[in-house]
Amino acid sequence: MGKGVLVTGGSRGIGSGIARCMAQDGYDVAFTYRGARQEAQALCRELEGYGVRAFYRQASLEKVEDCRKTVTWAVAELGRLDAAVCNAGVTLTYPFQDFPLEEMQTLMDLNLRGYLLTAQAAARAMISAGAPGAIVMITSVRATRAFPEDAVYGGIKAALCRAAEGMALDLARYGIRVNTVAPGYIQTRDTPEVQAFSEGFGARIPLGRAGRPEDIGQAVRFLCSSQAAYITGATLRVDGGLILPGMPEVPFGPAWGNPDYPPDREILDYRFPGE
Known part of the structure; x- marks a missing residue:
């Protein structure tokens, strides 16, 4: 029997990149x-096609029981659970003073509680099996760098990073490692609008391109591997250097290292249409 991994939100975007790399x-x-x-x-x-078994399930992970049922299902299908990746979530941003209560609740239920309950159920399954394992939660560079209209979404991502540190302490005795991966701008759709934005925006990222789902997948694969056997409670930022110089987020904003866009130009607005 091969190794088994659960990836929530795996059908598209970052989740599909993670699933491919793990397979x-x-x-x-x-x-x-x-x-x-x-x-x-x-x-x-x-x-x-990679010679592994694959299974999928519809889930609404803002619901408490779906988090637990999903892990039970994964263990039954896989036969063992070596790794769990909490990725399913939504991006919702508003000026804090205008943030709708129902949207705030969605973020709390799915992006925070959904992650924690899924990770908890996965940890319990690993402990019950008497086997070591790895849990990875996908967060964001927004957890460490403030962005406009991002108090709730970014705040929740920051909370997950802190939670992972505590989880790592509690679960270390069982050989279960807990880490987070913090993506920067990842192009998750290939529409002409998103492609054009990503090319312009990517040129302003220090490594010169937008991120790809597989960039996050490779980071997750590393953290779940024996090469990361002595890493727990850590956040691995995968952003091409995006947040190092400041905020090169928009085609008409500052671009460090690009003489055509000196950093004294005004930042007018930002949107991540591919997120």
Whole structure:
């Protein structure tokens, strides 16, 4: 029986990049989707092409019972759970003074409680099996760098980083490592609008391009591997250097190292359409 991993929100975007990288590393993959059933089916076939088993399940992880049922399902399908990746979430940003209560509740239920309950259920499954394991939670550079209209979303991501540190302490005795991966701007769609934005924006990132889902997948694969056996309670930032110089987020904003866009130009606005 091969290694098994659960990836929540795995049917598209960053989640699909994680699922691919884990399958390439020989993991059987169980992943969830919310509404993109056809994409889930296609990804399942793709993963099986790597010679591993793949399973998918519809889940609404803002619901308490769905978090627990998802882990139970994954263990039953995979036969073992060596790694769990909490990725399913939404991006919602508003000026703090205008943030709708219902949207705030969605972020709290899915991006915070959903992560914690899924990780808790995964940890319990690993402890019950008497086996070591790895838990990775996908956060964001927004956890460490403040952005406009980002008090709630970024605050929740910061809370997850802090929670992971405490989880790492509690679970170390069982050989379970807990880490987070903090993506920067990752292009998750290929529409002409997003592609054009990503090319312009990517040129302003120190490494010269937008991130790809597989960039996050490679980071997760490393943290779940024996190469990271002595790493726990850490955050691995994967952003091409995005937040090092400041905020080169927009085509008309500052671009460090680009003489055509000196850093004294005004930052007018920012949006991450591919996020």
